[in-house]
Amino acid sequence: MFKRLFWIGIGAAIGVMAVTKAQAYVKAHTPDKARQFLLGPDPENVTMKTMEGLIAEFNATRRAREAELNRQYADRAR
Numbered sequence: 001m002f003k004r005l006f007w008i009g010i011g012a013a014i015g016v017m018a019v020t021k022a023q024a025y026v027k028a029h030t031p032d033k034a035r036q037f038l039l040g041p042d043p044e045n046v047t048m049k050t051m052e053g054l055i056a057e058f059n060a061t062r063r064a065r066e067a068e069l070n071r072q073y074a075d076r077a078r
Contacts, residue, residue, distance in 0.1 A: 023047075 023046065026038055039046050 019047075 023039070027035060030038065040049070042049075
Protein backbone atom coordinates (compact mmCIF):
# COMPACT_ATOMS: atom_id res chain seq x y z
CA MET A 1 0.00 0.00 0.00
CA PHE A 2 2.69 2.48 0.98
CA LYS A 3 4.82 1.53 -2.01
CA ARG A 4 1.92 2.25 -4.31
CA LEU A 5 1.27 5.64 -2.69
CA PHE A 6 4.97 6.44 -2.89
CA TRP A 7 5.10 5.72 -6.63
CA ILE A 8 1.87 7.61 -7.28
CA GLY A 9 3.38 10.60 -5.47
CA ILE A 10 6.60 10.30 -7.48
CA GLY A 11 4.59 10.12 -10.72
CA ALA A 12 2.53 13.16 -9.79
CA ALA A 13 5.68 15.13 -8.91
CA ILE A 14 7.32 14.19 -12.23
CA GLY A 15 4.14 15.18 -14.06
CA VAL A 16 4.04 18.58 -12.36
CA MET A 17 7.71 19.15 -13.15
CA ALA A 18 7.21 18.17 -16.80
CA VAL A 19 4.25 20.52 -17.23
CA THR A 20 6.11 23.37 -15.54
CA LYS A 21 9.16 22.87 -17.75
CA ALA A 22 7.00 22.63 -20.89
CA GLN A 23 5.18 25.86 -20.03
CA ALA A 24 8.48 27.63 -19.34
CA TYR A 25 9.84 26.41 -22.69
CA VAL A 26 6.73 27.59 -24.55
CA LYS A 27 6.90 30.98 -22.84
CA ALA A 28 10.60 31.41 -23.67
CA HIS A 29 10.68 30.09 -27.25
CA THR A 30 7.44 31.12 -28.95
CA PRO A 31 6.37 34.43 -30.44
CA ASP A 32 3.82 36.46 -28.53
CA LYS A 33 0.86 35.66 -30.85
CA ALA A 34 1.54 31.92 -30.72
CA ARG A 35 1.98 32.04 -26.93
CA GLN A 36 -1.34 33.81 -26.52
CA PHE A 37 -2.99 31.20 -28.75
CA LEU A 38 -1.53 28.31 -26.74
CA LEU A 39 -1.76 29.72 -23.22
CA GLY A 40 -4.54 32.28 -23.54
CA PRO A 41 -4.41 36.04 -23.03
CA ASP A 42 -3.14 35.72 -19.44
CA PRO A 43 -0.24 33.21 -19.54
CA GLU A 44 0.72 33.79 -15.92
CA ASN A 45 -2.45 32.20 -14.54
CA VAL A 46 -2.91 29.24 -16.90
CA THR A 47 -2.49 26.66 -14.15
CA MET A 48 -4.98 28.32 -11.82
CA LYS A 49 -7.56 28.76 -14.59
CA THR A 50 -7.14 25.12 -15.60
CA MET A 51 -7.64 23.93 -12.02
CA GLU A 52 -10.68 26.18 -11.57
CA GLY A 53 -12.17 24.80 -14.78
CA LEU A 54 -11.53 21.20 -13.74
CA ILE A 55 -13.04 21.75 -10.30
CA ALA A 56 -16.09 23.50 -11.75
CA GLU A 57 -16.62 20.68 -14.26
CA PHE A 58 -16.21 18.05 -11.53
CA ASN A 59 -18.73 19.81 -9.28
CA ALA A 60 -21.27 20.19 -12.08
CA THR A 61 -20.97 16.51 -12.99
CA ARG A 62 -21.17 15.49 -9.33
CA ARG A 63 -24.32 17.56 -8.76
CA ALA A 64 -25.97 16.14 -11.88
CA ARG A 65 -25.17 12.57 -10.80
CA GLU A 66 -26.43 13.25 -7.26
CA ALA A 67 -29.68 14.63 -8.65
CA GLU A 68 -30.06 11.57 -10.89
CA LEU A 69 -29.48 9.19 -7.98
CA ASN A 70 -31.87 11.13 -5.75
CA ARG A 71 -34.58 10.87 -8.42
CA GLN A 72 -33.99 7.12 -8.75
CA TYR A 73 -34.23 6.51 -5.03
CA ALA A 74 -37.19 8.82 -4.61
CA ASP A 75 -39.05 6.89 -7.32
CA ARG A 76 -38.26 3.59 -5.54
CA ALA A 77 -39.50 4.90 -2.20
CA ARG A 78 -42.95 5.70 -3.58
